[in-house]
Amino acid sequence: xxxxxxxxxxxxxxxxxxxxxxxxxxxxxxxxxxxxxxxxxxxxxxxxxxxxxxxxxxxxxxxxxxxxxxxxxxxxxxxxxxxxxxxxxxxxxxxxxxxxxxxxxxxxxxxxxxxxxxxxxxxxxxxxxxxxxxxxxxxxxxxxxxxxxxxxxxxxxxxxxxxxxxxxxxxxxxxxxxxxxxxxxxxxxxxxxxxxxxxxxxxxxxxxxxxxxxxxxxxxxxxxxxxxxxxxxxxxxxxxxxxxxxxxxxxxxxxxxxxxxxxxxxxxxxxxxxxxxxxxxxxxxxxxxxxxxxxxxxxxxxxxxxxxxxxxxxxxxxxxxxxxxxxxxxxxxxxxxxxxxxxxxxxxxxxxxxxxxxxxxxxxxxxxxxxxxxxxxxxxxxxxxxx
Ligand SMILES: *Cc1c(COP(=O)(O)O)cnc(C)c1O
Numbered sequence: 001x002x003x004x005x006x007x008x009x010x011x012x013x014x015x016x017x018x019x020x021x022x023x024x025x026x027x028x029x030x031x032x033x034x035x036x037x038x039x040x041x042x043x044x045x046x047x048x049x050x051x052x053x054x055x056x057x058x059x060x061x062x063x064x065x066x067x068x069x070x071x072x073x074x075x076x077x078x079x080x081x082x083x084x085x086x087x088x089x090x091x092x093x094x095x096x097x098x099x100x101x102x103x104x105x106x107x108x109x110x111x112x113x114x115x116x117x118x119x120x121x122x123x124x125x126x127x128x129x130x131x132x133x134x135x136x137x138x139x140x141x142x143x144x145x146x147x148x149x150x151x152x153x154x155x156x157x158x159x160x161x162x163x164x165x166x167x168x169x170x171x172x173x174x175x176x177x178x179x180x181x182x183x184x185x186x187x188x189x190x191x192x193x194x195x196x197x198x199x200x201x202x203x204x205x206x207x208x209x210x211x212x213x214x215x216x217x218x219x220x221x222x223x224x225x226x227x228x229x230x231x232x233x234x235x236x237x238x239x240x241x242x243x244x245x246x247x248x249x250x251x252x253x254x255x256x257x258x259x260x261x262x263x264x265x266x267x268x269x270x271x272x273x274x275x276x277x278x279x280x281x282x283x284x285x286x287x288x289x290x291x292x293x294x295x296x297x298x299x300x301x302x303x304x305x306x307x308x309x310x311x312x313x314x315x316x317x318x319x320x321x322x323x324x325x326x327x328x329x330x331x332x333x334x335x336x337x338x339x340x341x342x343x344x345x346x347x348x349x350x351x352x353x354x355x356x357x358x359x360x361x362x363x364x365x366x367x368x369x370x371x372x373x374x375x376x377x378x379x380x381x382x383x384x385x386x387x
Pocket of ligand 1: 074075076077100101103104153179181182202203204205215216217
């Protein structure tokens with residue numbers, strides 16, 4: 001995040017200091033309830049597998065419409081658990097966008113499988129279905145890897161093009177796993193992220209739209225068999241009695257304290273989501289004139305973990321708005337296929353839409369406690385910087 005040193009300028013204009021994400025304002029609101037919930041954990045002493053875990057899993061299933069939910073230690077653990085449960089591993093190709101956080105690629109590589117990078121759609125910044133089709137065909141033709149899975153990412157909270165990807169996955173016999181780490185709260189044709197794919201991983205990292213006070217994640221399923229395997233894998237691959245090892249697993253559990261925090265935050269989540277959408281609408285209305293805000297797929301509504309847009313002279317615009325006290329972030333300046341750890345997997349010819357977005361994109365403050373005046377101020381700062 002940039003611009004922190006210059007926040008006083010915005011403060012002087014009478015609208016208060018603008019935060020990129022304001023966890024403190026949220027905490028002031030829920031502090032008493034969180035303390036009560038944490039005290040309950042201290043009192044019962046079941047720090048692992050306390051009653052909060054099942055309560056949270058039920059609440060998340062109810063909220064999303066998923067058949068089952070397994071609370072996990074992180075979003076990365078959630079992705080790995082879902083892949084291991086389907087036997088994804090060495091010799092398998094897993095198709096992922098390169099315009100995402102490194103965890104999407106790390107999860108694939110840690111199973112022994114190989115990520116195959118797919119380009120994005122220039123308007124939605126999410127995996128491009130036509131390019132996915134091509135890369136599956138190329139992978140089959142090369143004959144070295146077996147196409148096994150596809151992991152679309154709900155970038156910035158906007159659901160990926162699930163109808164098109166599900167059709168390809170069915171035709172090509174691929175496991176469709178959604179990386180909804182940023183997607184919680186998003187919807188498509190009336191269904192929620194968590195229930196848009198056979199399996200969905202999400203993250204409750206503190207800065208995500210629904211965040212714990214530490215690391216946490218979850219994986220959502222439309223299938224009851226998956227759930228049983230996931231609960232085993234997250235507990236060292238043990239059986240229902242948590243004794244004998246029946247498969248390979250690891251410690252991928254969420255702890256009771258994190259579940260307690262999340263339960264308290266879920267109570268205000270829908271109200272916060274409505275505020276995010278109001279703020280995004282205010283941004284869209286003004287900034288569509290001067291930049292290219294992220295578009296949603298047909299039928300989709302974003303959960304707005306982040307509000308991102310493309311402009312021609314990104315670094316100049318970012319410097320100008322930072323200078324007047326508007327903090328920004330650039331997700332992602334370097335796409336995965338250009339990072340040292342993954343460069344050996346870069347496709348020939350690169351990924352043109354991904355590389356263009358990486359040059360043009362930036363994110364503006366997005367949290368439910370931004371005031372309309374602050375959003376106005378931010379929009380004016382961007383307009384001035386672009387002109
Ligand atoms: C945050 C994030 C993850 C990883 O989640 P953690 O809880 O930090 O492990 C995975 N994928 C994407 C797209 C993310 O943004």
